[in-house]
Amino acid sequence: MAKFLFLLCEYGRYQELKYASCVARRIAGQVKALGHEVILVERPSPKDANNAISQHKPHVVWWVGHGNTNVTTLERVQLWIRAPDFNTKILDNTIACALSCLTGAYLGKYVTEKEKCKAYLGYKKEFWFVWCDDPKYYNCACQGKNPWGVREELWKKMVECMHEANLYFVLGLAKGMRAKNAMEFSINRFNYWIKYFENVEPRDDKEASIIRTVLWILNMDRNATVLHGDKNATVPVERPVKMALTIPMLLLAIGCGVSFMASRR
Amino acid sequence: MSKEFIEEWYRRIPEMERDLPIILIDGKVYSPREVYEEVMKGTELGEIMQSKLERMASPSSMTYEDLREIRQVAHERVKKILEYLPEDFSIASLSGKIAKGRNGIQKVLGESAVGYEIERILKLIRR
Numbered sequence: 001m002a003k004f005l006f007l008l009c010e011y012g013r014y015q016e017l018k019y020a021s022c023v024a025r026r027i028a029g030q031v032k033a034l035g036h037e038v039i040l041v042e043r044p045s046p047k048d049a050n051n052a053i054s055q056h057k058p059h060v061v062w063w064v065g066h067g068n069t070n071v072t073t074l075e076r077v078q079l080w081i082r083a084p085d086f087n088t089k090i091l092d093n094t095i096a097c098a099l100s101c102l103t104g105a106y107l108g109k110y111v112t113e114k115e116k117c118k119a120y121l122g123y124k125k126e127f128w129f130v131w132c133d134d135p136k137y138y139n140c141a142c143q144g145k146n147p148w149g150v151r152e153e154l155w156k157k158m159v160e161c162m163h164e165a166n167l168y169f170v171l172g173l174a175k176g177m178r179a180k181n182a183m184e185f186s187i188n189r190f191n192y193w194i195k196y197f198e199n200v201e202p203r204d205d206k207e208a209s210i211i212r213t214v215l216w217i218l219n220m221d222r223n224a225t226v227l228h229g230d231k232n233a234t235v236p237v238e239r240p241v242k243m244a245l246t247i248p249m250l251l252l253a254i255g256c257g258v259s260f261m262a263s264r265r
Numbered sequence: 266m267s268k269e270f271i272e273e274w275y276r277r278i279p280e281m282e283r284d285l286p287i288i289l290i291d292g293k294v295y296s297p298r299e300v301y302e303e304v305m306k307g308t309e310l311g312e313i314m315q316s317k318l319e320r321m322a323s324p325s326s327m328t329y330e331d332l333r334e335i336r337q338v339a340h341e342r343v344k345k346i347l348e349y350l351p352e353d354f355s356i357a358s359l360s361g362k363i364a365k366g367r368n369g370i371q372k373v374l375g376e377s378a379v380g381y382e383i384e385r386i387l388k389l390i391r392r
Contacts, residue, residue, distance in 0.1 A: 016357050066361045077361070101360035126358040128373065133355045133363075148351050201280060208281050209349035213370060217356065220377035 002235035003037045003056055004028070004170065007044045007063035009075045014134035015141065017075075020064040020099050020163040022142035027167040031174040035238055046080045046087070053090055059235040060095045062170050064163075067100030070107050083110035092116035095179060095233050099166050101126045104226035112229030119179040119229035121169045121186070127224065128217045129162045130210075150207055154200065157193075158214050162221050165189040176237035183227045190222035268304055271315055275301040277392045286341040287386060288314060289334040294341045297389070321390050339382035347371055 006028050008021040025040070032038045041052045044063075053061065063080075065073045070083040081087045083106060091111050095118050098108065104122030111117040132140035137147050142160060144152025168189040172182030197215050202208035275283075278297045286294035290313055295303075300318065303311030320326050347367040355365040356373075364373040371378070 012359075013361060019357075064359065066359055068360060099359060101358055123359075126360050126362065126373070128356050128358045128364075131355070131357050133353065133365075134357075136353070148354060199279070205349040206351060209346050210351075210354065211281075212346045213350065213354075213356070213374070216374045216378040216381050219381045220374060223377070 001036050001238055002059040002174070003039065004031050004060045004174065005039045005041065005052060005056060005058035005062070007041050007049050007052075007061070007065075007074060009063065009065050010043050011076050012066050012073075013077065015139060016131060016134055017064050017066075018139075018141040019129060019131055019159055020166070023160050023163040024062060024064070024167055027164070027171055030171055034174045036174055036235075043075045046074055046078050049074055049080060050087070050090055053094075058094060060097065060170060060173055061091060062097040062099070062167065064099040067098070067103040067107070069102045069105045070110070072098060072100040072103050072107060081107065081111070083107045084114065088115050091120070094118065095173060095229075095235065096120045096122075097166065097169050098122040099127065099163065104224070104228070108226065108228040117229060119227060119231070119233040121166075121179070121183055121225065121227050123221065123224040124226045125220070125224035127162070127166075127221050129221075130158045130214055130217065132159075148206065148210060150210055151203060154207075154211075157196070158210070161193040161197075161214070162190075162217060165193060165218070165222070173235050174237070176234065178231065179227060179229070179233040180231035183225065187222060187225060190218055190225075194218050194222075268307075270319065271301060271304040274318070274392060278389055282385075282389060285345060286338045287389060288317060289338050290314060290317070294338055318390060324391070335383055335386050336379065338386060339379045342382045342386070343371065343375065343378045 006024050008024055009017040010021055011017060028038045028040060039052060039056050039058065041048055066077050067073065071079065072081050074080045081090060088111055092115055098120065101123060102125065104124040108120035108122040112120050132146055140146060144156040146155045165186055169182045169186040172185035177185060194215060197211050200211055202211055275297055283298045284296045287297050288295050288300060295314065300314045304315050321331055350367050352366050355363050356370060357363050364370050
């Protein structure tokens, strides 16, 4: 089985990173249920992240943090990796899932080509998401509450969907997919949400306008997804025993045992 | 040309799309609801609309001019959708940017939004 490390940042400039981290906690639960070891590092500084990676040697690392083409950061926008000269070996021997703007344009390419990161899923453009404008409307990540009167069950889906689609790459790996198939799994989750919101009947023009904004963002984020490195990279997965083969083999063994005992009497 | 074609086409357009621009005639945009009403009334404009929609429903008869017009219609759709967006609505990015209100959101999502609306128009025309 594999080890999955989640770097759950919350604060960037506000609590905007919490929107992704609370979805990551839910997906981590699903990864664990598949039998993998899950390590959660809460609000990590770069040192916390480096220590956790050195200690646990994870197969997969997921994080959320602000980024740019050659830089990614963690809690409170603290620099974690910068290509080509800062901490670039930290992702060696891992498959990385970076929910961090623009790092798919250069950083991901660098760590997979110049260092030993096996595969890197990132975004070649900015990754946008819906939120509650944290400085004004505090702490509504992963909740239905919102100041615009959008139905709560709908708003919860709006604030979660982009992050969840990204995290489907991690879930795909946990299910035993190769990196390229896990990326397809993530893209398909974006498509699932696009179809879902296209078929919602809005309550009024305001809600219709917000739904449409979500669709534009999903479309943009999906199209910015990029995978670098070994497209066939996988993590160790325990295959379920095939019952269809096991049961006849068991019956055959019992049958042999019975006839052996009978022949001895 | 039969009215049934437009009746059937209009029936399949989702409610939230019925008042968004779909077609450009002589520099003016019209929504599916307006197309439907003109065709049902049997006006000359309705005939022009129907003939254009029937032609554009087939990808092989789409002209360069049609595609240019669809892009213009997509821009109009984005404008109309944003009219109803709450002025204090904002979105955030993982590069630390925040886009606020209609203008801010149009600035960052504009091209992607237009691209999405072009795809949407083509899907609706070909329904």
